Amino acid sequence: MENTLIKTVDLSKTYKVGDIEVHALKSVNITINNGEFVAIMGASGSGKSTLMNLLGCLDMPTSGEYYLDGINTSKLTKNEYANIRNQKIGFVFQGFNLLPRTTALENVELPLMYDRLEKVKNHQKQATDALIRVGLEDRMHHIPSQLSGGQQQRVALARALVNEPSLILADEPTGNLDSVTSVEVFNLFQKLNDEGITIIMVTHERDFAAFAKRIIEMRDGRVIRDAKIKDRLNAEEELKKAIAEAEIAE
Amino acid sequence: MNAKIILKVATRSIMKSRMRSLLTALGIIIGVAAVVVMVAIGDGAQRKVEEQIASLGSNLIIITPGASSSGGVNRGMGSFNRFTFDDVDKIKNEATLIKGVSPLVRSGGQVIGGVGNWFTQIQGVSPDYLDIRTWALESGEFFTDRDIMARSKVCVLGADVKKNLFPNDDPIGQQIRIRNTPFRVIGVLKAKGQTAVGTSNDDVILAPSRTVLDRLSGGRFISSIQVSAISTDKILAAQAEIKSIMRESHKLSPGEEDDFTIQDQSDLSETATETSRILTILLASVAGVSLVVGGIGIMNIMLVSVTERTREIGIRLSVGARASDILVQFLTEAIVLSLSGGVIGVLLSFLIAYILNNYTSQSALIKPQIIMIAFGFAGAIGIFFGFYPARKAAALNPIDALRYE
Numbered sequence: 001m002e003n004t005l006i007k008t009v010d011l012s013k014t015y016k017v018g019d020i021e022v023h024a025l026k027s028v029n030i031t032i033n034n035g036e037f038v039a040i041m042g043a044s045g046s047g048k049s050t051l052m053n054l055l056g057c058l059d060m061p062t063s064g065e066y067y068l069d070g071i072n073t074s075k076l077t078k079n080e081y082a083n084i085r086n087q088k089i090g091f092v093f094q095g096f097n098l099l100p101r102t103t104a105l106e107n108v109e110l111p112l113m114y115d116r117l118e119k120v121k122n123h124q125k126q127a128t129d130a131l132i133r134v135g136l137e138d139r140m141h142h143i144p145s146q147l148s149g150g151q152q153q154r155v156a157l158a159r160a161l162v163n164e165p166s167l168i169l170a171d172e173p174t175g176n177l178d179s180v181t182s183v184e185v186f187n188l189f190q191k192l193n194d195e196g197i198t199i200i201m202v203t204h205e206r207d208f209a210a211f212a213k214r215i216i217e218m219r220d221g222r223v224i225r226d227a228k229i230k231d232r233l234n235a236e237e238e239l240k241k242a243i244a245e246a247e248i249a250e
Numbered sequence: 251m252n253a254k255i256i257l258k259v260a261t262r263s264i265m266k267s268r269m270r271s272l273l274t275a276l277g278i279i280i281g282v283a284a285v286v287v288m289v290a291i292g293d294g295a296q297r298k299v300e301e302q303i304a305s306l307g308s309n310l311i312i313i314t315p316g317a318s319s320s321g322g323v324n325r326g327m328g329s330f331n332r333f334t335f336d337d338v339d340k341i342k343n344e345a346t347l348i349k350g351v352s353p354l355v356r357s358g359g360q361v362i363g364g365v366g367n368w369f370t371q372i373q374g375v376s377p378d379y380l381d382i383r384t385w386a387l388e389s390g391e392f393f394t395d396r397d398i399m400a401r402s403k404v405c406v407l408g409a410d411v412k413k414n415l416f417p418n419d420d421p422i423g424q425q426i427r428i429r430n431t432p433f434r435v436i437g438v439l440k441a442k443g444q445t446a447v448g449t450s451n452d453d454v455i456l457a458p459s460r461t462v463l464d465r466l467s468g469g470r471f472i473s474s475i476q477v478s479a480i481s482t483d484k485i486l487a488a489q490a491e492i493k494s495i496m497r498e499s500h501k502l503s504p505g506e507e508d509d510f511t512i513q514d515q516s517d518l519s520e521t522a523t524e525t526s527r528i529l530t531i532l533l534a535s536v537a538g539v540s541l542v543v544g545g546i547g548i549m550n551i552m553l554v555s556v557t558e559r560t561r562e563i564g565i566r567l568s569v570g571a572r573a574s575d576i577l578v579q580f581l582t583e584a585i586v587l588s589l590s591g592g593v594i595g596v597l598l599s600f601l602i603a604y605i606l607n608n609y610t611s612q613s614a615l616i617k618p619q620i621i622m623i624a625f626g627f628a629g630a631i632g633i634f635f636g637f638y639p640a641r642k643a644a645a646l647n648p649i650d651a652l653r654y655e
Contacts, residue, residue, distance in 0.1 A: 053649055056568075058567075058568060058648045058649050058652075059647075059648075059649055078572070078573065079572050079573075079574075082567070082570050082571060082572040082573075083570065085567075085568060085569065085570045086569060086570020087570070091568050091569070093652065097561065097564070097565050097568070097652065098565075099562055099565060101266050102262075110565070110566065110569050111569040111570055113255050113259070114566070114569060114570040114571045114572070114575060115570070159569065163570075
């Protein structure tokens with residue numbers, strides 16, 4: 001089995017702002033295998049968001065190559081990009097990005113609607129299963145404004161999972177959440193990772209990066225550090241600790 | 251994405267902002283209702299005119315004596331060369347493109363009988379006359395050729411005459427006196443209604459032509475000959491045929507002018523329908539302007555909607571929607587909006603037509619074609635004015651759309 005999920009070769013991205021060229025990404029070469037849990041860190045402007053956009057096929061590189069699941073994406077059309085986003089990638093955003101005034105279930109069904117292969121016949125059942133996976137079976141018919149931040153992010157995660165992607169890309173997934181809720185979300189990420197889903201997330205906080213297995217640090221559009229995490233945190237244990245602390249505080 | 255899902259998504263987002271959708275569609279509702287009602291009023295007026303013309307008779311050709319012109323002095327219609335029964339018989343025997351022919355001898359006078367007396371006109375005609383004028387009997391029977399030759403003193407009453415002389419009784423078999431000549435009533439005509447100029451068709455008594463000529467008009471001539479062609483498309487050919495028969499009958503040499511005039515109803519109906527058609531076009535084009543304004547309203551709201559829903563578009567793109575999916579979604583929304591506006595507009599126009607027909611003197615006729623045209627227009631406006639906003643939505647870059655605040 002091909003174990004490499006992602007391979008970039010001299011991946012570069014240059015934006016033009018007026019007459020000035022901004023080199024957001026300069027010759028990035030990374031390889032990520034199936035089943036990894038990678039945290040990408042870096043200050044703002046380090047190019048980590050640009051890298052995420054390229055890895056997520058939301059944007060096209062200026063030069064270089066990006067192989068996802070053995071496919072050279074540099075040669076694909078916009079529509080094929082859309083198909084890759086639909087089939088292989090699930091997104092989780094900082095701002096949740098759920099459709100307002102639309103129930104959790106309908107939000108989760110959204111990617112299935114754009115599945116041209118129509119792998120899934122019963123959209124509702126598939127979406128319900130995804131919501132059960134994130135523990136929201138009793139909130140399926142709530143609209144986002146009736147849900148807490150943590151619940152909204154779990155709906156977003158269920159939406160990312162519904163097409164059974166090989167890769168989940170999370171952009172500051174806990175940026176809008178308090179620390180206990182954040183740990184809950186990481187707990188979910190770790191469980192999904194244990195089930196074999198590759199996760200790449202961007203985060204500001206070193207504490208949260210410790211939930212991942214590997215850390216990639218970026219600065220000025222280049223990778224400056226790429227290392228395995230030695231003292232990996234277990235979200236479930238951290239959660240127990242946090243709850244215990246809260247009880248003591250009371 | 252199949253059509254069912256596309257429609258579901260479109261209706262869902264329309265229903266999410268009901269008030270705004272209704273206001274957007276209002277322009278189309280009013281536009282469609284205005285177009286349909288205006289055309290219906292025009293068609294209603296046209297139908298009235300057509301009915302009046304049809305009441306004159308089907309495929310009717312009227313031959314009137316021509317003007318006599320001697321030494322440059324035109325003495326007016328009917329001043330010369332009145333028709334005789336020979337002319338009528340010639341046409342009847344020789345013409346091949348006609349269904350029926352009848353002389354018309356006009357007379358008039360006081361009629362006494364039944365409950366009182368009544369002044370009316372008396373027309374001397376042949377048995378073909380009923381068919382020529384597409385008239386029918388209410389009761390009794392019509393006179394025959396034998397009655398004509400025998401100069402029988404029998405008559406058939408028009409509905410108005412019957413109403414005035416015999417309001418409650420059956421007039422069949424009764425005697426009436428027309429200018430002191432006794433006549434036996436043998437039939438009553440069905441009511442025919444108004445003529446094109448507003449007088450009643452039913453204020454008349456029909457009697458055998460020769461009887462009227464000898465007994466009532468004092469030997470005056472036949473005032474016109476009425477003929478019905480075998481079909482509408484044979485009217486012109488029948489006219490030509492009658493013309494040559496009449497010329498021969500009147501012994502006109504090739505260079506001489508006709509001493510009679512042949513007319514059909516097409517001149518009359520053409521003028522009348524042309525007038526009402528111009529009216530319809532005028533009304534419909536004014537209403538059409540409001541339909542276009544409604545379309546611009548849709549474009550306006552859709553443009554606002556695209557800006558407002560930029561983030562939604564970003565989300566859809568990020569989960570795998572293609573630019574074409576977004577285009578189709580917004581286009582469908584515009585079309586659904588304008589078509590449902592069309593449906594409501596048509597329903598509204600039915601209501602207005604109902605009110606016009608039942609509570610005003612104006613008549614409105616909604617033809618199926620105009621509904622199809624109004625729908626077609628509404629749909630076309632949805633596509634035309636929805637395309638630009640939809641294309642704008644589809645051109646969005648997923649990253650920019652997702653970051654849009």
